[in-house]
Amino acid sequence: MFCRNCGAELLQNANICTQCGVPAGQGRHFCPNCDAPTDELAVVCIKCGCSLKHYYNSYTVNGVQVQRKSKLAAGLLGIFVGAFGIHNFYLGYTDRGIVQLLLGTVGSLACGIGPVVSAVWGLVEGIQILTGSINTDANGVPLGD
């Protein structure tokens, strides 16, 4: 595996490039599979044919590759269905999601104020996600595009 930013060879489970300091899998200049230079917007390597989008959207946590969650999807979920905490379930913030879900459902029994509170809460979080104030999921993985 090679650093996508500077092309240096990485150890199998490296989280970060020792050459340039960029997290493994990030950067767009080199193919992680064959080390060929890649176009910034390329989604496949023209030399070996491996998918570059996959590498761009994945992230290594403790040597395990995980998919990065979509910032856009999480933000829109917060704005439109944030009253039910869907964006927090999506990002893995289950506790917060459950509180919002309860507020948004049975919370309506308490003078109808619960859903208003959770809708505003979700809206604010949705905007924070889109503007980058919230930029990781519950596992600390940076959100993707």
Ligand SMILES: [Zn+2]
């Ligand atoms: Zn590097």
Ligand SMILES: [Zn+2]
């Ligand atoms: Zn390649």
